[in-house]
Amino acid sequence: MNRRDFLKTSSMGFGMLALPELMQQNAALAKSPLAPKAPHFAPKARSVIFLYMDGGVSQVDSFDPKPRLDKENGQPPKFKTDATVFNDNGNLLKSPWKFRRYGESGIPVSDLFPHLGSCADDLCVIRSMTAFSPNHPNANYALHCGHVLSGRPSMGAWFSYGLGNLSQNLPSFVVVNGGLVPPGGMQSFGSGFLPANHQGTIVGAKHPVMNNITPREEVDALQAKKLAYIDSIDRSLLSHYSHADQVEAAIENYELAYRMQMEVPEVSDISKESELTKRLYGMESSCRETREYGAQCLIARRLVEQGVRFVELTMPRVAADRWDQHKNLVEGHELNAFTVDQPIAGLIKDLKSRGLLDSTLIVFSGEFGRTPFAQGSNGRDHNPQGFSLWMAGGGIKGGTVYGATDEYGYRVVQDKMTVHDLHANMMHLLGIDHTRLTYRYGGRDVRLTDVHGMIVPEILA
Amino acid sequence: MKLGRLGSVLLVLFAAAPAWAVSLEHAEQDDQTPSWHTVKPIFQKHCVNCHGGERQKSRYRLDTYASLLKPGSSGIDPIVAEEPAQSFLLELMLHHESNDMVMPPEGKPRPSAQEVLEVAHWISLGAEGPRVDHAEQAIRTEVIQTLAGAGLVVTRIALDEPGYLVEGLNLRKPLPDHAWAALAVLQTQIVELNLPRQKLDAKRLRLLDRADALARVNLTDAIGMDGAVAWLNQLPVLQRLNVYGSDLSDAGIAEFDLRALAEFYVGETNVTDGALQAFTKANPKLLVMGGVDFQSVDRITAQVGEPASAGE
Numbered sequence: 001m002n003r004r005d006f007l008k009t010s011s012m013g014f015g016m017l018a019l020p021e022l023m024q025q026n027a028a029l030a031k032s033p034l035a036p037k038a039p040h041f042a043p044k045a046r047s048v049i050f051l052y053m054d055g056g057v058s059q060v061d062s063f064d065p066k067p068r069l070d071k072e073n074g075q076p077p078k079f080k081t082d083a084t085v086f087n088d089n090g091n092l093l094k095s096p097w098k099f100r101r102y103g104e105s106g107i108p109v110s111d112l113f114p115h116l117g118s119c120a121d122d123l124c125v126i127r128s129m130t131a132f133s134p135n136h137p138n139a140n141y142a143l144h145c146g147h148v149l150s151g152r153p154s155m156g157a158w159f160s161y162g163l164g165n166l167s168q169n170l171p172s173f174v175v176v177n178g179g180l181v182p183p184g185g186m187q188s189f190g191s192g193f194l195p196a197n198h199q200g201t202i203v204g205a206k207h208p209v210m211n212n213i214t215p216r217e218e219v220d221a222l223q224a225k226k227l228a229y230i231d232s233i234d235r236s237l238l239s240h241y242s243h244a245d246q247v248e249a250a251i252e253n254y255e256l257a258y259r260m261q262m263e264v265p266e267v268s269d270i271s272k273e274s275e276l277t278k279r280l281y282g283m284e285s286s287c288r289e290t291r292e293y294g295a296q297c298l299i300a301r302r303l304v305e306q307g308v309r310f311v312e313l314t315m316p317r318v319a320a321d322r323w324d325q326h327k328n329l330v331e332g333h334e335l336n337a338f339t340v341d342q343p344i345a346g347l348i349k350d351l352k353s354r355g356l357l358d359s360t361l362i363v364f365s366g367e368f369g370r371t372p373f374a375q376g377s378n379g380r381d382h383n384p385q386g387f388s389l390w391m392a393g394g395g396i397k398g399g400t401v402y403g404a405t406d407e408y409g410y411r412v413v414q415d416k417m418t419v420h421d422l423h424a425n426m427m428h429l430l431g432i433d434h435t436r437l438t439y440r441y442g443g444r445d446v447r448l449t450d451v452h453g454m455i456v457p458e459i460l461a
Numbered sequence: 462m463k464l465g466r467l468g469s470v471l472l473v474l475f476a477a478a479p480a481w482a483v484s485l486e487h488a489e490q491d492d493q494t495p496s497w498h499t500v501k502p503i504f505q506k507h508c509v510n511c512h513g514g515e516r517q518k519s520r521y522r523l524d525t526y527a528s529l530l531k532p533g534s535s536g537i538d539p540i541v542a543e544e545p546a547q548s549f550l551l552e553l554m555l556h557h558e559s560n561d562m563v564m565p566p567e568g569k570p571r572p573s574a575q576e577v578l579e580v581a582h583w584i585s586l587g588a589e590g591p592r593v594d595h596a597e598q599a600i601r602t603e604v605i606q607t608l609a610g611a612g613l614v615v616t617r618i619a620l621d622e623p624g625y626l627v628e629g630l631n632l633r634k635p636l637p638d639h640a641w642a643a644l645a646v647l648q649t650q651i652v653e654l655n656l657p658r659q660k661l662d663a664k665r666l667r668l669l670d671r672a673d674a675l676a677r678v679n680l681t682d683a684i685g686m687d688g689a690v691a692w693l694n695q696l697p698v699l700q701r702l703n704v705y706g707s708d709l710s711d712a713g714i715a716e717f718d719l720r721a722l723a724e725f726y727v728g729e730t731n732v733t734d735g736a737l738q739a740f741t742k743a744n745p746k747l748l749v750m751g752g753v754d755f756q757s758v759d760r761i762t763a764q765v766g767e768p769a770s771a772g773e
Contacts, residue, residue: 036628038542038617114761166614168631276755287767307614307630334768342762353753354681355703355726431619436538445537 032252033197033245034172036164039431044395044461045361046166047304048159048426050312051344052143053336054180055136055322058095058370058380059388060409061333063125065099065108068407069372077373079408084381085134086326090374092408096330105399112337115345121399122348122357123390124459128403128412131368131384132419136324137184139367139384142419144188146448153192153439155423156310158448160198162437163430166307169263171201171256174308176296178205178316189312193441197249197256200312205295209268215261227258267306270298280350282342289339292316297343301350304360315339323366327379348392361394361429365422372408386412389422395429397461417456424453429460494599495583497526497591503576504529507565523550526590530621542620545584554580601650604643611640615647624652624674632658641665648672655679666692673697682706686730687713694718705729711736728752 060066073094081089097110102120109117116123133139138148145152153161156173165172175189182188189200203209217223231251238247270278278284281294293316300311315322318339320332344364351357369387370380386405392398403415424434427448434453438445504523510516513524521533529550532538539550554577556563565571572580589598605615613636614628625647629636636644636659644651645668652674661683669675675696680686686707693699699719703726710731717740725744727737728751741749 036614036616038620040620042619042622114765115758118757118761166628166630168612168614276753280753280755280758282762285762285767305630307628331768338765338768341765342758346758349753349758353726353728353750354705355679355701355724355750435536436532438537 032164033195033249034160034165034252034256036166037162039163040433040436041431043429043431044358045393045429046163046359047308048156048310048361048363048394048430049300049304049347050156050310051340051362051364052182052312052314053323053340053364053366054182054315055324055336056139056366056368056370056382056387057323057336058325058329058333059127059383059386059405060372061095061097061329061370062110062112062337063108063388063390064127064405064409065095065110066372066405066407066409069094069409077408077410079406079410081371081373081410082385084371084375086375086381088375089371089381090376092372093329093374093378093380103399107399107401112333113341115342119345119348119392122352122392123398124392124396124400124402125388125390126402126417126459127386127388127405128415128417129365129369129387129389129422130412130416130418131387134368134382134384136182136367140182140184140188143365143367144182145190145192146419146423146450150184150187151190151192153194153198153448154189154200155426155448156189156200156312157191157194157198158423158437159310159427159430159432161194161439162427162432163309165309167263169256169259170267170303170306170308171260172309173198173200173312174303174310175200175202175312175314176205176209176299176303177202178292178296178314180315180317180322182314193446194439195245195249197253200310203264203268203299205268205292205299207268208265209299210260210264213261213264227254230254263306267302268299270295270302273298277350281346285342287338289316289318289335290342293339294343294346297347301347301356304351304356305354325370325379326375326381327377329379351393357393359394361396361426362392363389363422363426364391365389369409372410383410385410391459395461397459400459402456402459415456415458418452420449420452421454421456424449425456425459428455495579495586496598497583497589500580500583501591503572503580507570507572507576530588540584540588542588542617543585545581548584548588551577551581551584600646604646607643608640608647611636611643613640618652623650625650626653627651627655629654629656629659632656635660636665638665641668645669649674651675653677653679656683657681659683661685661689663688663692670695675699677701679703680707684708686710687716690716697721700724702726714740722747724748724750726750 060069069092072092074091076091095110097112099108099110100117101108102117105121107120107123107125109120131139132142133148141150142148144154160172186202189202191199208214215223231254234247234251238244241247281298282290283294285291296313300313303311316339318335320328320335323333323336325332348357348362351360369383371383375381386409403417404413405411406413427434427437434447434449438447509524511518512522519533519535523529530540537549539548541547545551553562553564554572558567558571586598608615608627612632614631616626618624618626627644648669649671651672654675657679659680661680662685666689669692676698678693678699680689681703683704686704686709690713693702694717698721700721701724702722705726706729708731709727711733714727714732714736725747727749737751
């Protein structure tokens with residue numbers, strides 16, 4: 001029987017549904033928009049953890065070493081440069097950090113990321129990424145939603161739409177917010193024109209991670225009675241419409257919220273983790289920001305363990321303007337790197353030992369890179385012409401470097417990639433053919449990758 | 462998408478009411494549950510002339526089950542399993558005759574309302590292909606419903622691949638007996654079985670003695686792991702085994718004899734370092750993953766200086 005009949009026959013209405021066992025049964029009965037769906041073909045991964053490096057990490061200071069910069073440090077660039085955002089271009093600026101080769105693969109990583117270096121054989125570094133815009137908001141919309149203009153669904157929403165949710169008590173797309181709202185706003189995590197159930201649910205990393213997650217009513221039956229009343233009003237509305245989907249979705253949302261009251265405090269309670277695990281994630285660091293990001297990473301692992309489909313981490317506030325070091329490159333990048341390096345490496349190692357790494361796709365990316373020539377005296381401006389990102393786990397080929405920029409690290413010269421290609425490959429690893437996952441909107445069958453996106457076999461295991 | 466009157470009726474019938482409820486009603490009358498054998502003649506009659514071996518208008522053909530699932534030149538999936546309202550094939554059949562997009566095209570004999578309903582019903586049941594017989598399909602739907610009621614998520618591995626994923630991450634209590642019985646019915650088709658935090662009962666596991674397709678098993682944080690080794694040993698195609706956090710002991714790991722195993726996750730168990738090393742040496746082709754090397758991480762942390770501008 002469907003929910004309607006079930007409610008009519010039960011004398012306690014919503015109260016009956018409040019019992020956990022029956023909630024699960026009920027979730028199975030309903031054709032929820034978040035019900036798990038089989039992918040197009042057998043997947044390698046079932047979840048994504050997206051590590052958003054807000055502001056743009058400098059590629060020549062992280063994963064793309066350029067000896068030419070060392071040689072010509074201090075000289076004006078002889079190559080043609082495109083317009084920059086601040087138009088305050090200085091001379092070529094070599095990397096203040098040394099690069100070392102790590103692991104069996106020998107991938108070079110700068111001294112900004114020694115912990116990540118120890119994971120080199122699990123990383124696939126892509127040096128040929130490009131952005132569609134030199135501006136933060138537009139580049140963010142493109143990175144997250146596939147287009148430089150706002151309003152489209154976030155990639156997390158697309159994954160939720162395509163695959164549904166394995167967890168019955170948590171949303172399918174969760175953003176663990178470190179405190180920095182991405183430029184362009186929270187729209188980057190929105191559902192756009194997809195059903196609203198697929199939007200990112202924003203949680204923090206400190207208890208309580210969500211507002212209003214603890215019921216105000218001391219007696220569970222009181223809350224259940226209130227919700228039963230709301231439910232009965234919503235269902236009477238259902239009978240007035242033939243297009244029931246949106247009302248059903250809103251009802252489903254209430255029911256998920258009810259179940260989240262139990263699950264969210266539990267999944268975000270990292271105090272239960274062992275001391276060794278907490279230290280692994282950097283939560284005993286003397287640096288507050290590292291401890292905060294460590295908590296975010298640990299929550300991300302727990303969310304993925306509980307079946308959440310797409311988890312995104314934003315940067316915590318550091319005493320520098322995100323990764324956006326237009327000046328004070330050394331202080332700013334050092335602080336940002338120290339914040340994320342150990343926690344991310346801890347996440348990779350923890351997932352690996354738990355047997356979760358090959359089913360979890362990790363992506364580390366900002367919205368663009370930084371110029372190899374200075375801005376002013378000691379900063380770097382935006383560089384959409386070429387930057388680096390890396391991926392790990394989830395069927396990605398570890399110990400790999402793909403693509404290349406020119407000798408200065410300025411412009412991509414080999415195997416150019418865009419966000420469309422990134423999204424296409426992410427979907428591919430989760431078993432989705434990006435050309436077949438569409439939604440009818442404005443008379444078109446729209447997809448995340450629009451009419452673009454190429455699968456890159458070289459980066460797939 | 463606009464479905465018109467009939468479409469709205471179907472939307473209510475097959476979207477608001479769960480698919481399994483409809484199939485259960487028909488379970489008693491096996492011969493009336495629509496299957497590929499029911500819909501194939503409908504397609505033969507109304508579609509295959511222009512969309513079959515001789516002609517493939519819009520590069521689409523539905524004379525075989527495999528080709529029916531592949532999109533034509535529109536690129537749109539013709540069938541979304543269990544979702545008739547989202548299935549392009551059905552949408553085309555439901556258009557008004559005067560609509561440019563209607564199939565069959567204007568002037569050709571229209572399928573009857575009964576025929577359209579059969580197609581919609583078949584899609585709502587999962588649009589299974591010819592290898593499935595009605596009785597088996599009805600039983601399987603009922604079994605999946607039982608497992609769902611016990612808190613398991615059961616879903617196909619992929620649209621184009623047979624086999625099921627049985628996911629127990631939502632379980633908060635041990636699986637009841639009737640759920641184990643249902644698993645036994647489905648066992649030959651389970652490819653991946655995830656049952657974290659379970660108290661393993663060798664008697665119940667023995668019910669799954671024909672799990673011939675089971676390639677990946679996840680028994681993290683299990684209690685009674687040693688008693689499950691015998692059951693694991695008889696899984697013919699087990700390729701990946703995860704017992705992280707379980708109470709597997711040295712005695713248990715010594716009993717493992719898994720021919721097809723390629724990956725083994727055994728961190729944070731009761732297995733001692735010595736026994737693990739011996740096991741790894743005895744199985745050189747097997748990827749064995751233990752716990753995290755915390756000390757190596759501490760060494761890196763000790764070497765890294767803290768940035769001058771770190772906050773407190």
